[in-house]
Amino acid sequence: MxxxxxxxxxxxxxxxxxxxxxxxxxxxxxxxxxxxxxxxxxxxxxxxxxxxxxxxxxxxxxxxxxxxxxxxxxxxxxxxxxxxxxxxxxxxxxxxxxxxSPHAVAEHTLALILTLNRKTHRAYNRIREGNFALTGLLGFDLYGRTVGLVGLGKIGLITARILRGFGCRVLAYDVQPSAEAEALGVELTGLDQLYAESDIVSLHCPLTPETHHLINAEAIAKMKPGVMLINTSRGAIIDTKAVIKGLKSEKIKYLGLDVYEEEGDLFFEDLSNKVIQDEVFMRLLAFNNVLITGHQAFFxxxxxxxxxxxxxxxxxxxxxxxxxxxxxxx
The missing domain is CATH 3.40.50.720 (NAD(P)-binding Rossmann-like Domain)
Structure with missing residues (x-):
């Protein structure tokens, strides 16, 4: 053809x-x-x-x-x-x-979690400048932490398997029950419990009218103080302005994004010689606890x-x- x-x-x-x-x-x-x-x-x-x-x-x-x-x-x-x-x-x-390749996206999810936690991107730049100080690079053990997965499709299940290998307690919410997830030791919960108990919340659901801006001000208010939020699914699942407020209040301590709700005018292009006009996106880049990749999880x-x-x-x-x-x- x-x-x-x-x-x-x-x-x-x-x-x-x-x-x-x-x-x-x-x-x-x-x-x-x-x-x-x-x-x-x-x-x-x-x-x-x-x-x-x-x-x-x-x-x-x-x-x-x-x-x-x-x-x-x-x-x-x-x-x-x-x-x-x-x-x-x-x-x-x-x-x-x-x-x-659900493995590609699941593995990128862990790359975002580990980079945000151990701040390896910041450490890399420091060492290149001859700065070997550890101040500001303090992380935490993933072992024993609670991670909440929203969505248990192929990517969510693989992410759960990897996290269980790290020794994490894994909570998950999906509209369909998953015997495979339960066999991995994943605890199936409602969203409210997942938000309340998770140290890390990671999104793995499709974008539908029901999931559009699923992570909004109300959802963030239910999360643990200092939560890490990861999105490698679809950008519009997150209400970006609500997340920025969460970052400013320090309710959200870490944010890792591979997708962005207005990415259509940004991602997959070299804009290094242009002025980016998206003020919301530029506001995100101003936070040192935000890590953004340009929709490369699949790559x-x-x-x-x-x-x-x-x-x-x-x-x-x-x-x-x-x-x-x-x-x-x-």
Whole structure:
């Protein structure tokens, strides 16, 4: 099939070109994001491939349908940026990559926790400047601490397994009970108990209308003083302004983010020579107990290979009219 990729970086092209040797599709890579102004560039393609921050609104889908697009292939798990009802109305099938490397995201979660706790990023910079003082670098043992996980999908379960290996007490909340989690020694609780008892709260749930701004002023008020808050799921699960107030009051002592609710204009681009206009984001950067990475939790060689493999398999299944196991419907 002819496939147009939007928001494609060099690493996307490399991984897809390599895997496509086994599929033989015609790939066209565009650096520009998909939006109402760029949708016309899909003309002639039977399928378009997009990422988490592309705009796939009703307007965009109408333009894609006019261009002859029949398939929207998401090279990611999340699909909250897609108007699924509009896609169905235009006869555009939507497929995704539900799980590419849950280990990558779970391991990055621990990287954020350990870095914030032991302040290795600050220690690294000190040593390079010849400063060997330990003042301000005091951490705590993870062993014996209580960690609350919001969400027990593949990533949440792997995170729980890693944390149990550290000797942590793990609490978890999910709308679905998990026998596998209980077998690991995870205690299934309600959100109020999780907030009240957790030294670390880590988010691993999808973004839905129910989870939008789940972490708000009310939720933060229920948390332990000095809590560490980690988000490697979706940015809008956190009410950023409420979290900033929590940081200022020192209710939140540590904040680790790999996602941000307004990341669409920031992440995946080199803005080092520009003035960042997002005042809320810049306020976050002013705190020395905040660690932000640019949506890189998924970014491993293993995950990139799996994303390309599953995406191209989804497209081949569509072309060959096979069952679409990774289809997303309204």
């Amino acid at each position: 002819q496939i147009t990729f939007f928001n494609a970086k060099k690493y996307d092209q490399e991984s897809f070109d390599e895997v496509n040797q086994d599929f033989g599709h015609e790939l066209r890579f565009l650096e520009v994001p998909l939006d109402p102004h760029t949708a016309v560039l899909a003309q002639g393609a039977e399928a378009v491939c997009v990422f988490v921050n592309d705009t796939v609104s009703a307007e965009v889908l109408a333009l894609l349908a006019t261009a002859g697009v029949k398939l929207l292939a998401l090279r990611c798990a999340g699909y909250n940026n897609v108007d699924l009802k509009a896609a169905a109305a235009h006869g555009i099938v939507v497929v995704r990559v539900p799980a590419y 491993t060689t293993d995950a990139m290979h799996n994303i390309a493999q599953i995406t191209l398999q989804n497209i081949s299944d569509f072309e060959q009219q096979k069952e679409l196991v990774n289809a997303v419907e309204a």
